Amino acid sequence: MSETKKGACLCGQVQYQVTGPFDVFHLCHCSQCRHSTGTAHAANIFTSPDRIEWLAGEELIKRYTPDKPGVISKCFCTHCGSLVPYTSLKSGKLIIPAGSLNEAPGILPRDNIFWRDRADWYDAGLDATHIEQFPDD
Ligand SMILES: [Zn+2]
Ligand SMILES: [Zn+2]
Numbered sequence: 001m002s003e004t005k006k007g008a009c010l011c012g013q014v015q016y017q018v019t020g021p022f023d024v025f026h027l028c029h030c031s032q033c034r035h036s037t038g039t040a041h042a043a044n045i046f047t048s049p050d051r052i053e054w055l056a057g058e059e060l061i062k063r064y065t066p067d068k069p070g071v072i073s074k075c076f077c078t079h080c081g082s083l084v085p086y087t088s089l090k091s092g093k094l095i096i097p098a099g100s101l102n103e104a105p106g107i108l109p110r111d112n113i114f115w116r117d118r119a120d121w122y123d124a125g126l127d128a129t130h131i132e133q134f135p136d137d
Contacts, residue, residue, distance in 0.1 A: 003019065003020045003021070003106055004017050004018070004019050004020075005017065005018055005019075005020065005101050005102070005103055005105060005106070006055070006101070006102045006103065007084075007085070007096070007100040007101040007102055008100065008102060009057070009076075009077035009079075009080050009082035009084055009100065010077070010080040010081075010082040011077060011079050011080035011082070013056065013057040013060055013077065013079050013080075014054075014056065014057035014058070014060055014061060014077045014082075014084050015054070015055040015056040015057060016052055016053065016054050016055055016084070016085060017052070017053050017055060018047065018051050018052050018053075018085070018094075018096055018101075019051045019053075020047070020051070020105070020106055020107070021106070021107070022045045022046065022047045022051075022096075022105065022106070022107045023045075023046045023047050023048075023093070024045075024046050024107075024110055025043070025044070025045045025046075025098065025105065025107045025108060025109045025110055026042075026043075026044055026046070026109065026110065026111060026112075026113050027041045027042070027043055027044075027109050027111070027112045027113070028041055028042040028044060028113050028114055029041045029112060029113065029114045029115055029117050029118035029119070029122070030113070030114035030117050031114075031117055032071065032072045033072070033114075034119060036072060036074050036083075037083065037097075040118070040119050040121075040122050040125065041112070041118070041119075041122075042097070043097065043098040043099055043109070044095050044096065044097060044098065045095070045096040045098050045105055045107060046091075046093045046094070046095060046096075047093065047094050047096065048093065048094060049087045049092070049093070049094040051094060052085055052094055052096075057077065060077050060078050060079055061075050061076070061077060061078070061084055062075065062076060062078045063075045063086065064076070065089075073086070073088070073089055074086065082100065083097040083099075083100060084097070084100060085097065085100070
């Protein structure tokens with residue numbers, strides 16, 4: 001069954017829709033993904049490039065292409081800096097940053113990859129207090 005999901009960048013100028021079902025959903029803790037996202041791990045859904053349709057703002061998307069081989073690339077909205085879907089030069093797969101979707105992707109993470117490389121504060125973060133808003137202090 002195919003299902004269409006919409007997504008957008010933070011400023012909302014880049015908008016897209018993707019049609020599932022998707023291949024796989026990885027949480028990647030590698031050092032490159034941590035630097036690329038600025039957080040603990042990437043949350044990437046993989047599918048084929050023909051599954052995406054850009055609805056708005058495609059001209060705002062910039063691709064970072066590394067100078068060195070073996071470094072991941074990324075695409076982002078030049079207005080707000082959010083990661084947006086892109087086709088991997090290496091695998092040819094469409095990589096959708098799961099957090100850019102406006103709704104549940106209909107697939108759950110299959111695994112945490114590069115687990116040994118995870119941030120040394122990651123495990124403590126999972127056990128930290130859960131609250132519903134920004135704290136007072
Ligand atoms: Zn944006
Ligand atoms: Zn990674």
